Amino acid sequence: MHTSLVAALDIGGTKIAGALVDGDGDLLLRAQRPTPAEGDAETVMGAVSAVLDDLAASPLWPGVVAVGIGSAGPVDRSAGTVSPVNxxxxxxxxxxxRVSRAVGGLPVxxxxxxxxxTAAEHWRGAARGFGNALCMVVSTGVGGGLVLDGRLHTGPTGNAGHIGHISVDLDGxxxxxxxxxxxxRIASGPNIARRALEQGWTPGRDGDATAAAVAAAARAGDPVAIASFERAAQALAAGIAATATLADLDIAVIGGGVAGAGEVLFDPLRRSLRDYAALSFVRRLTIAPARMGTDAGLVGAAAAALLGRRPERTPA
Known part of the structure; x- marks a missing residue:
């Protein structure tokens, strides 16, 4: 029988995922519902409640000591509220x-x-063992988080490290x-695709006009597709260099669907970083792809809940 489990929720515009997670970061049970993103507040909460009900029906549930939630933002950790854009x-x-009430008053x-x-990548992934890290998710949007001096740095509202909304083009x-x-606005998947289309890239016969299709075209040598990824990489490099200059970081970890483009993104990113990371202490920054994949949100929500119970550092 597992003791000291955490119930984790990962709330996005497409799905609401849940899991029971043990102290090693392993997912023991999963539940999921589509997000009724166009529904009213109670309709969306109903989907969250259904995921929690699925988890609570497990014989493992009595071992749950806390709930961790990672949500699309903005969130306000201090107020316990969420206002997801999508x-x-x-x-x-x-x-x-509302979640606390649904789980009988457990800490949330x-x-x-x-x-x-970021919590997941520092606990179990590419940032493990690094004291100062920026972790980014580059997909439909661009999000991020920080680890400073070995500790997950959430900021008072839970939004610290939101690199997607650093301005890197003053008149952009x-x-x-x-x-x-x-x-x-420059580096997200939809904006990579938008820019490629505006510059004359044409999708293949299947009509796929996503960033993944642009990446495939770039791999095949299409100059417009290559240029769109180079522009995205330049924006990411400028944002990463600015953050590393402020916070004296060891590593920047990049995940999300756009990172799935591989060297189409990472090669120009490393090149651009040399242009923006000019100071000696920034030049030592390591760039690495994320390792946690689609479970990162759940594992990280669990890590945040464990952190709330043991505030001194990320779970080891």
């Missing part, structure tokens, strides 16, 4: 209070999804967040 029914929704910890992925396109020239 779930319009939730604005300032009191998720921590909330972080943004980028922070959750308006970002949906309201600022101009954000990393996300």
């Amino acid at each position: 779930v319009p029914g939730w604005r300032g929704f009191p998720l921590v209070e 910890d909330l972080v943004g999804d980028g922070v959750a992925v 396109d308006l970002c949906p967040c309201g600022a101009r020239g954000c990393v996300e």
Whole structure:
């Protein structure tokens, strides 16, 4: 019988995933529901409750000592609320209070999804053993989180390390967040695809116009596709270099669907980083692909909950 399990929730615009996670970061049981993203607040909460009910039906449930939530943002850890951009029914929704009530008053910890992925990569993945790390998720959006002095650094609201909304192009396109020239506006998957299409790239006969299709075209030597990834890599490099200059980092870990492009992204990223990481202490920065894959959000939510119970450092 496992003791001291954590119930983890990973809440995004497409799915709400849940798991029971042990102290080693292993997922013992999973549950999932589609996110009713266009539904009202209670409809979305109903899907969360259904995932929790599936987990609570397990004979392992009595071993659960806390709940960890990683949610699409913005989140407010101090208030226990979430306002995911891609779930319009939730604005300032009191998720921590509602989940706590659903699980009989167990402690509940909330972080943004980028922070959750960072916790996972530091606990079990590519940032393990590094005291100062930036971990990024580059997919539909661009998120991130920080580990400083060996500790997950959430910030008071749970959004620290949100590198996607650092401006790297002062007069650049308006970002949906309201600022101009954000990393996300240049480097996210949809924006890589948008830029390639605008510059004259044409999808193949299957009509696939995603960033993955642009990556395949880049691998095949299409110059417009290559240029779109180089521009994304340049934006990422500028954001990473700025963050590393501020925080004196050892490693930047990059995951998410866009990172699946492999060297189409990482080769120009490493080249661009040499242009922006000019100071000696920034030049030593290591760039590495993420290792935790699609389970990162759940493992990281569990790590955040464990961290809430043992605040001194990330679970070892």
